[in-house]
Amino acid sequence: MIPNWLMQRAKLTPDASALVTGQGHWSYRELYEQSLEIAQQLHHLGVQSNSRVALLSQSNDQTVLFIHACWLLSVEVVCLNNRLTEQELRWQVRDSEAKLVLVDDQIQTPPELDDIKSLFYSAVRESDPKEFIILEQWNEDQTLSIMYTSGTTGVPKGVRQTAGNHTSSALxxxxxxxxxxxxxxxxxxxxxxxxxxxxxxxxxxxxxxxxxxxxxxxxxxxxxxxxxxxxxxxxxxxxxxxxxxxxxxxxxxxxxxxxxxxxxxxxxxxxxxxxxxxxxxxxxxxxxxxxxxxxxxxxxxxxxxxxxxxxxxxxxxxxxxxxxxxxxxxxxxxxxxxxxxxxxxxxxxxxxxxxxxxxxxxxxxxxxxxxxxxxxxxxxxxDLIISGGENIYPAEIENVLLAHPAIREAGVCGKEDTEWGQVPVAFLVGSVNEDELLDFCSERLARYKLPKEFRFVEQLPRNASNKLMRFELKKWL
Amino acid sequence: MIPNWLMQRAKLTPDASALVTGQGHWSYRELYEQSLEIAQQLHHLGVQSNSRVALLSQSNDQTVLFIHACWLLSVEVVCLNNRLTEQELRWQVRDSEAKLVLVDDQIQTPPELDDIKSLFYSAVRESDPKEFIILEQWNEDQTLSIMYTSGTTGVPKGVRQTAGNHTSSALxxxxxxxxxxxxxxxxxxxxxxxxxxxxxxxxxxxxxxxxxxxxxxxxxxxxxxxxxxxxxxxxxxxxxxxxxxxxxxxxxxxxxxxxxxxxxxxxxxxxxxxxxxxxxxxxxxxxxxxxxxxxxxxxxxxxxxxxxxxxxxxxxxxxxxxxxxxxxxxxxxxxxxxxxxxxxxxxxxxxxxxxxxxxxxxxxxxxxxxxxxxxxxxxxxxDLIISGGENIYPAEIENVLLAHPAIREAGVCGKEDTEWGQVPVAFLVGSVNEDELLDFCSERLARYKLPKEFRFVEQLPRNASNKLMRFELKKWL
The missing domain is CATH 3.40.50.12780 (ANL, N-terminal domain)
Known part of the structure; x- marks a missing residue:
């Protein structure tokens, strides 16, 4: 069993400094009290313990409060990357089956989420509070956060991160x-x-x-x-x-x-x-x-x-x-x-x-x-590409490129870049206007994932099993 | 799962200082290698993983090595208080069902343990080693140590202390x-x-x-x-x-x-x-x-x-x-x-x-x-008596006193003492020579548990249910 972190911390060292941002500073007591109020507001809005909500956030104090509010409620938080396109976000929220997306008011252009229920932080803060009994201890396998990451297939996978995972990592x-x-x-x-x-x-x-x-x-x-x-x-x-x-x-x-x-x-x-x-x-x-x-x-x-x-x-x-x-x-x-x-x-x-x-x-x-x-x-x-600290999986970009009717084959690899460390470059078999292709990608991929170059070639390097050899692509750069 | 502590520690920081005593100093690599050799010697002598051995020790480097040796073998260690009498020790070893008592060579007068098998540290060190496969990870509920403590009944209880207990305590x-x-x-x-x-x-x-x-x-x-x-x-x-x-x-x-x-x-x-x-x-x-x-x-x-x-x-x-x-x-x-x-x-x-x-x-x-x-x-x-840091349970002393044929009733409480903090004092109903009673107790109780005074009284303070009220005894002091 693991104590509900913030509840226990606020009991033990209520006056210690917890958080400092450009907007102010919070002791653990303050962090607890304000997070608890948000938790009670979420509860009043129908968010139940052990349900799942997604968070589309900037990295600010309000987001810290909302994350803790969810955990006080024992709610699983799907952490959405705010650089994703609408299409990517919709896919992740649907895949996660989150019942609600909480949107930071600081997000400049909130995405269109169709039928997915979303609420701005400010809308939650206008709700009445409704009391609930805080689960004082979590089981170790209680999921607290979910983050999407792609892999060899290019299909994003929602990774469960449990109370036990996070606690043992911190210790x-x-x-x-x-x-x-x-x-x-x-x-x-x-x-x-x-x-x-x-x-x-x-x-x-x-x-x-x-x-x-x-x-x-x-x-x-x-x-x-x-x-x-x-x-x-x-x-x-x-x-x-x-x-x-x-x-x-x-x-x-x-x-x-x-x-x-x-x-x-x-x-x-x-x-x-x-x-x-x-x-x-x-x-x-x-x-x-x-x-x-x-x-x-x-x-x-x-x-x-x-x-x-x-x-x-x-x-x-x-x-x-x-x-x-x-x-x-x-x-x-x-x-x-x-x-x-x-x-x-x-x-x-x-x-x-x-x-x-x-x-x-x-x-x-x-x-x-x-x-x-x-x-x-x-x-x-x-063949992970790391660009400005963000992980980019070639397969994910290739999947998007291959979805374009004029592209027959696509292979993506990372190119060294003085500003970003690496940037993605796409090798393509097919014939299409580059601007049109970039528009096509922009709707489907976060900006940081967009290929910085398109190179059209006769064929891609493949092994005997016809598997794309991305390390060969790097030699072509 | 919890890593086998010393094995993991020796992997991570082999050169860090682990132990300093009057006899020398040990890095974690040295502590591991020497403990492992003892573990292999114990294994050669027939000690199996998940069995139980008792340790009658002084607090020295050899004892640290023997404790770690037992844990490398995933053996449960019954920690015997070296101030106990032969009778108390025999009782605890029998109760624990330990197959072997390891006796520190520094113990001045080793107890007579009758049919219980015992070996001095030095005898173990003369054995050949026999290799075994170290369990790299323990389950959290793996018992690593057992310590006897008495309570309200005066009957010592062997307390299990698991890998999970010790690890979470340390963290x-x-x-x-x-x-x-x-x-x-x-x-x-x-x-x-x-x-x-x-x-x-x-x-x-x-x-x-x-x-x-x-x-x-x-x-x-x-x-x-x-x-x-x-x-x-x-x-x-x-x-x-x-x-x-x-x-x-x-x-x-x-x-x-x-x-x-x-x-x-x-x-x-x-x-x-x-x-x-x-x-x-x-x-x-x-x-x-x-x-x-x-x-x-x-x-x-x-x-x-x-x-x-x-x-x-x-x-x-x-x-x-x-x-x-x-x-x-x-x-x-x-x-x-x-x-x-x-x-x-x-x-x-x-x-x-x-x-x-x-x-x-x-x-x-x-x-x-x-x-x-x-x-x-x-x-x-x-009514715990704490004397020089040792816990003494009145009921345990009372049980011994009542076993003497001339004692009809016994009540023990702690008396303030400038040297030890507290010392036990016994109130008795009965008639017996004090020296004879002290001899009787000395065979059965560790020296620090022996009453410093015997006071003979007409009757003991009891409540309506005839339960001894030890707090009343304190007022008699």
Whole structure:
């Protein structure tokens, strides 16, 4: 059994600082009281415990309150990526069978959701409250959040993240990173991604302050880090570089209290590492995914140089194995086991097994363990393209391109890009006007997924079984 | 699932300092390798996984190695109090059905255990090793340790402490006390008590150093605290006072790195609190018991004065309730719920339910929660006598006294004592030579349980149901 996080936290340390944003600051008592009021309003509007609602949000204090309100009600939250197209959003909401979409008033152009019931935050806040009995403890397998991620097939899968998953992830992270009563975690990551949501969860479990910003802001991040207002931050290599640039330009150093720069979404170039270290930023590279509720391995600062390129070692409760290998150094599919691993999917993919019979998650990523047990990722799953911290699955873009009547074959791969890290490029067999094709894609794919180039070719590289070899496409770039 | 602690810890941080004693120091790799060798020797001697062995130990490095060896083998360890008489020990070993007693070579006068098989540590170390496959993960309900504690009936009960109990206790403690990579916990508590064993467990789960001493030594403790070699220590009020006296005499202060003086076994007098604070010792009063695998509530240093006399608030995963009460301030039996609470007993008491149907542990202690949710203990369970940190149950002594043919009635209560905190005093109806009675008791009761006074009276105070009213005895003192 796991205590209803915010209820328990507000009992234990009601006066501790919970949340700081541009709009104000909240103690745990305030966070609890305001979230409880929203929960009672949602309840009055017919939202029942153990039902499912979707959240189309910006990363602001209201969203934190609405997420906690749902959890006080033991309601499952489907975290929608606000960069998706109407078509993508409708698909996910339908697939999730969410009864209601809660829409942040800050969303500039709310999508047309047809027959799906939606309510702005402000509409909920106008409702009367209706009291309910809070479930004081959750079962470990209580689903609290759902995030969609695509894979080899390109079909988005709604990943269940349970109370047990999130709690064990937060605890393993604390054992790894340490914990003090001065801790404050800077969040400039979207709350609809696990990188952002996991900070909300660590905050309430640890009784730790979260400083939340709607968007990434390198100058502001550097300023918070230099002033010692925060002790930890989650970034990707791209945003790390931008913060380091600001600090280099002003010749400034991180405050001694700042002790964790958690870098996810792929390896950190050695040059970034050197420059960040020179700025006093302790870099902890981490490897994780939606299915593992954030970190599953982390490379400590002590090993950052000695084991450069490594994703580190598992956290305390986790196991890592390489499929069908015996010796250290042999490359194979990375397998993950532990209480932080999702039990499975919802909706159309609910019959798909997330885990092997032995309880291992097959990541699709290729990697190896060295003699000392450090994990090295050799190739990301499904030719994953990581663009500005967002995961893009080639198959999803290919599926859209192939839906166009004039396209016979389509293959997508990532191209290196100085601004975004990587961008998608499409190789096509067929004949069509590029602008028309881009319009076609724009209706169906979030902007960040749109191919930055279309290249028309005679044929695509395929193996003997006629399977597309995306790694060959990369050589054509 | 919970990883086999030492195996996982040795994988993750093999070179971190694990254990420091007067005999040497061990990294986690060394602790693992040496414990594994002992495990293989035990295995060669016929000890099987999931069997049960008893440990009659001193608190030294060898005992830490033997405990870890048993856990690597997934063997249940019955922790015997080395101050018990032969008769008490034989009873506990028989009750536990342990197949083997491992006896520390440092035990001065090893008990005669009749037909129970026993081996000295040194005899085990002379065996050949035999390899076995380590269970990499434990189920949460895997019993790892068993400790005997008496209660209202005076019959010792073997309390099961599972992997899940110990792990959740250690994690909740870390959330409460914080955790840094400089942490080192000073242990001068017996390892056969939960106060000592829980430090072994925190150490291996956190990857934190333990500095272990065979006996309490106020001067050495003060010296370690002043030098900053340790950051935490577990004490009782009596030993706290002795450390403070040493620090006062030398006009010295605790090192700034020292941040946790965890005081269990009853409330800390306000005078001690003031004097400890003047020495820079941050006092955290805690309430826990064998059945809760150490701490269940803790009073933080910030509240030490404002809430003096309180045992604090529950740790994050725990719930506290007062039986049959509604309002704050109402006194009743203290109930505890959480993943750290024992699932039950072994041996003759295995059919006794440890928990209510709703999963609450009824402690037998009387207390109340104030308006802010702080727990205050009003009266300890079963008129518990706490003498030099050891729990003594009056009923257990009374049972022995009543077994003497010349004693018709017996009632035991605690008397205040400047040296030990409390000592047991016996009120008797009957006629017998005091020396003869003392000899009779000495064979059957550990020395610390022996009554310091026998008082012969006409009759004992009993209520309408003829139940002995021990609180009335106290008035006779």
């Amino acid at each position: 393993a992270s604390a054992l790894n990173l340490g914990l003090t009563d001065k801790d404050s975690w800077l969040c400039m990551m979207p709350l609809f991604h696990i990188s952002g949501l996991s900070i909300v969860i660590r905050s309430v479990i640890y009784g730790m302050e979260m400083r939340l910003y709607e968007k990434f802001d390198a100058k502001e991040a550097a300023s918070q880090i230099i002033a010692g207002h925060v002790t930890a931050m989650s970034v990707v290599a791209l945003t790390l570089d931008q913060i380091v640039r600001v600090m280099e330009a002003t010749d400034s150093k991180a405050h001694p209290l700042f002790r964790t720069m958690l870098v996810g979404g792929g390896p950190v170039p050695l040059d970034y590492l050197d420059r960040a270290t020179a700025c006093g930023l302790p870099i902890l590279q981490t490897y994780g995914m939606t299915e593992t509720c954030s970190q599953t391995t982390t490379l400590g600062k002590a090993d950052a140089v000695r084991k450069v390129g490594s994703a580190g070692k598992p956290l305390f409760f986790n196991q890592i194995a390489i499929k069908d290998t015996v010796q250290p150094g042999e490359v194979g599919e990375v397998l993950i086991k532990g209480p932080h691993v999702t039990p499975g999917y919802i909706g159309s993919q609910s019959t798909r097994n997330a885990l092997t019979e032995d309880g291992w998650l097959a990541t699709g990523d290729a990697g190896y363990l060295d003699e000392e047990g450090y994990l090295f990722i050799v190739d990301r799953r499904a | 909740a403690s870390a959330l409460n006390l914080g955790l840094t990579d400089k942490d080192s916990w000073l242990c001068m508590m017996p390892l056969f008590h939960i106060s000592g064993l829980s430090i072994v467990i925190r150490s291996v789960i956190y990857g934190m150093e333990m500095r272990l001493y065979e006996k309490f030594d106020a001067k050495e403790a003060a010296s370690q605290i002043i030098a900053g070699h340790v950051t935490a220590m577990s004490v009782v009020a009596l030993t706290l006072d002795q450390i403070v006296r040493v620090m006062e005499a030398t006009d010295s202060k605790a090192h700034p790195l020292f941040r946790t003086m965890l005081v269990g076994g009853g409330p800390v007098p306000l005078d001690y609190l003031d004097r400890a604070t003047a020495c820079g010792l941050p006092i955290l009063q805690t309430y826990g018991m064998t059945e809760t695998c150490s701490q269940t509530t803790t009073l933080g240093k910030a509240d030490a004065v404002r809430k003096v006399g309180s045992a604090g608030k529950p740790l994050f995963f725990n719930q506290i309730a007062i039986k049959d009460t509604v309002q704050p301030g109402e006194v009743g039996e203290v109930l505890i719920k959480g993943p750290h609470v024992t699932p039950g007993y072994i041996g003759s008491q295995s059919t006794r339910n440890a928990l209510t149907e709703d999963g609450w542990l009824a402690t037998g202690d009387a207390g109340y929660l104030d308006e802010e949710g702080y727990l205050f203990i009003v009266d300890r369970r079963a």
